[in-house]
Amino acid sequence: MELKVNGEAKSVSADPLSISDLLKLFKVEMPDMVSVQLNGTFVDRPTFGVTLIKDKDEIDFLYYMGGGQ
Amino acid sequence: MIDFTEAQLDRYSRHILLKDVGIEGQERLLSAKVLIIGAGGLGAPVALYLAAAGVGTLGIADGDNVDLSNLQRQIIHFTKDISRAKVVSAAEKIRALNPDVKVNAIQEHVFADTIRDIIRGYDFVIDGTDNFAAKFLINDACVMEDIPFSHGGIVRFTGQTMTIVPGQSACYRCVFTAPPPKNAVPTCSQAGVLGAVAGMLGTIQAAEALKFITKTGTLLTDRLLTFDALTMDFRKVTLHKQSHCAVCGENPTISALVDEEQAVCDFKNSKGLHATH
Ligand SMILES: [Zn+2]
Numbered sequence: 204m205e206l207k208v209n210g211e212a213k214s215v216s217a218d219p220l221s222i223s224d225l226l227k228l229f230k231v232e233m234p235d236m237v238s239v240q241l242n243g244t245f246v247d248r249p250t251f252g253v254t255l256i257k258d259k260d261e262i263d264f265l266y267y268m269g270g271g272q
Numbered sequence: 273m274i275d276f277t278e279a280q281l282d283r284y285s286r287h288i289l290l291k292d293v294g295i296e297g298q299e300r301l302l303s304a305k306v307l308i309i310g311a312g313g314l315g316a317p318v319a320l321y322l323a324a325a326g327v328g329t330l331g332i333a334d335g336d337n338v339d340l341s342n343l344q345r346q347i348i349h350f351t352k353d354i355s356r357a358k359v360v361s362a363a364e365k366i367r368a369l370n371p372d373v374k375v376n377a378i379q380e381h382v383f384a385d386t387i388r389d390i391i392r393g394y395d396f397v398i399d400g401t402d403n404f405a406a407k408f409l410i411n412d413a414c415v416m417e418d419i420p421f422s423h424g425g426i427v428r429f430t431g432q433t434m435t436i437v438p439g440q441s442a443c444y445r446c447v448f449t450a451p452p453p454k455n456a457v458p459t460c461s462q463a464g465v466l467g468a469v470a471g472m473l474g475t476i477q478a479a480e481a482l483k484f485i486t487k488t489g490t491l492l493t494d495r496l497l498t499f500d501a502l503t504m505d506f507r508k509v510t511l512h513k514q515s516h517c518a519v520c521g522e523n524p525t526i527s528a529l530v531d532e533e534q535a536v537c538d539f540k541n542s543k544g545l546h547a548t549h
Pocket of ligand 1: 442443444519521
């Protein structure tokens with residue numbers, strides 16, 4: 204399926220594909236440190252494993268950044 | 273109306289020349305009150321630029337003292353300031369830079385039971401803190417007190433920022449729901465940060481505060497700006513206020529502030545909520 208991940212067009216062959224699968228596919232090492240937006244709505248973290256991605260979906264990974272001092 | 277002195281007309285001439293700022297914008301700046309929470313990597317450039325710009329009242333809240341390891345990035349503090357209170361060191365530089373600025377030095381960290389009183393009365397707040405407990409606390413308090421603020425975060429070579437106008441734009445909690453699990457957060461000593469990245473991000477926050485006060489341009493609302501200094505890639509992700517947000521949504525579940533437990537990342541400063549990298 205054709206996806207837009209972090210603003211870039213990506214072709215992914217896996218189907219079905221959950222948010223958790225996608226995070227693994229994109230080598231996100233610490234999924235606990237990322238917030239995921241799927242077509243403009245933030246996905247509840249406990250549902251990452253059961254939320255399925257479909258063709259043409261737009262997904263953004265937004266990382267927690269805690270520093271400042 | 274403020275009667276500008278000759279010296280002020282000269283000092284602020286490059287603002288006054290900007291047609292979007294002008295005399296009117298400079299008057300707004302001189303009458304404005306901005307609170308900077310955290311006089312560290314982000315707070316340092318913010319404080320210097322807002323002082324130089326002639327923001328009339330600058331509050332600075334921080335309970336820490338200057339440590340040698342701060343000087344790699346916290347450019348408002350000098351070698352002679354080691355061991356002095358950060359707010360005292362910062363206030364001294366601000367007054368030396370621009371005597372037009374009134375400084376409120378608040379030598380304490382923000383906590384759930386004090387933050388609303390501390391932020392009340394300010395027009396804009398800068399989040400220059402270094403931990404998730406404080407970032408969520410600032411978000412929730414600013415939403416409750418209806419005070420616009422700039423979120424900022426940095427780690428290693430990367431930074432993120434967004435401006436929040438409560439009631440109108442997405443808040444920090446709309447995007448990040450709750451602090452990450454403590455065991456997932458890399459310790460600050462492991463993470464590190466390039467000093468100039470703090471300057472890049474803090475300067476963006478300062479520009480947002482100046483835009484808000486002078487009513488100029490389009491604020492960085494409903495967009496999270498992230499950058500990676502390793503590649504100099506900048507990206508803006510469009511966001512929306514979430515109707516189910518626990519603090520700014522239709523049925524908020526957060527009605528009272530609480531202090532989240534916070535991973536401590538610097539043994540020298542391991543006194544509760546706040547910690548420094
Ligand atoms: Zn919200």
